[in-house]
Amino acid sequence: MKRFIFLILISTLLLNSKSIILTKNDIKNIDNSYYKKAIYLRLQSYIKLKRKVKDFELEKKLNYVNSFYNRILPIDDSKKYSVDDHWATPKEFLINGKGDCEDYAIAKYFTLLEVGIPKDKLYLAVVKVKAETNYHMVLLYFENKKTIPLVLDNLSFKILPFDKRKKLEPKVIFNENGSFVLKNKKIFKKVKIDWGEVNKWDLLLDRVYNKNE
Numbered sequence: 001m002k003r004f005i006f007l008i009l010i011s012t013l014l015l016n017s018k019s020i021i022l023t024k025n026d027i028k029n030i031d032n033s034y035y036k037k038a039i040y041l042r043l044q045s046y047i048k049l050k051r052k053v054k055d056f057e058l059e060k061k062l063n064y065v066n067s068f069y070n071r072i073l074p075i076d077d078s079k080k081y082s083v084d085d086h087w088a089t090p091k092e093f094l095i096n097g098k099g100d101c102e103d104y105a106i107a108k109y110f111t112l113l114e115v116g117i118p119k120d121k122l123y124l125a126v127v128k129v130k131a132e133t134n135y136h137m138v139l140l141y142f143e144n145k146k147t148i149p150l151v152l153d154n155l156s157f158k159i160l161p162f163d164k165r166k167k168l169e170p171k172v173i174f175n176e177n178g179s180f181v182l183k184n185k186k187i188f189k190k191v192k193i194d195w196g197e198v199n200k201w202d203l204l205l206d207r208v209y210n211k212n213e
Contacts, residue, residue: 019110020046020091021212030095042072042094048113054115062141062159066152069107073098074154087204091213094114104154105139109175110208116143123149123173123180124201130167140173145187161185174201 022030030039049068053061075098090107093099099107105124112122123140138150140162148161151168162168162185170182172193179193195201207213 017050017114019089019114019208020094022091023212026091026095032100033099038097039095042097046094050111050115059159061117062112062150062152065108065111065115066159067157069093069104069111070154070157072104074100085200087203089208092175092213101137101154105137105152106204108139108152112139112141119176123175125151125173126171128169128171130169135171136168138168142187148185176205 030036033039045068049064049104053064056064072093085102087106088096088099088103090110093103093107093116107125109122113119121142123142125138125139125140127136129136136155138154139152141152142149148163148170150159151165153160153165154158162170162182170185171181173180174193178190180187180189181191193201
């Protein structure tokens with residue numbers, strides 16, 4: 001019976017998700033994991049979330065997705081992956097059940113795309129938190145390019161307009177269509193991000209869309 005339920009879960013994921021497709025290797029690794037039951041429950045909750053919010057009004061949809069991922073435990077990349085900065089795919093994040101700020105923002109981005117939010121309204125944002133030394137990442141929702149966006153943050157279950165988050169200083173925002181800087185918390189002009197030796201965003205998109213990672 002448990003195996004039958006599991007097969008239904010896998011079939012549903014394959015049919016209804018573009019960013020999370022379990023491969024035979026994923027299934028094998030999950031089956032061999034000490035946390036197998038927790039992983040299956042988390043994936044089932046993910047499926048239920050997408051079904052539930054699909055026809056919700058915008059505000060309710062944003063809140064449900066933000067709250068769903070914010071319940072996942074935070075952990076530094078150095079502890080989880082033994083590297084300073086690893087951007088996990090949504091599948092990787094859900095299976096591991098732990099992540100840092102980039103993982104939350106990325107998972108929310110792809111999930112909201114799958115439940116009907118247009119791509120040009122969602123941007124990942126690199127921000128500076130006042131009095132903190134490290135940079136932080138959040139997800140922004142723009143109704144249009146002339147409006148102040150809403151902030152989906154793993155540090156808060158409450159979604160607020162960017163101008164109400166006084167401790168957040170925006171540095172750059174980006175999505176699959178391009179990257180921009182903000183002025184007065186609104187989209188100002190297009191810029192090119194210097195990713196250094198590795199373009200983490202392009203690498204992540206390739207892992208999500210082409211490699212099923």
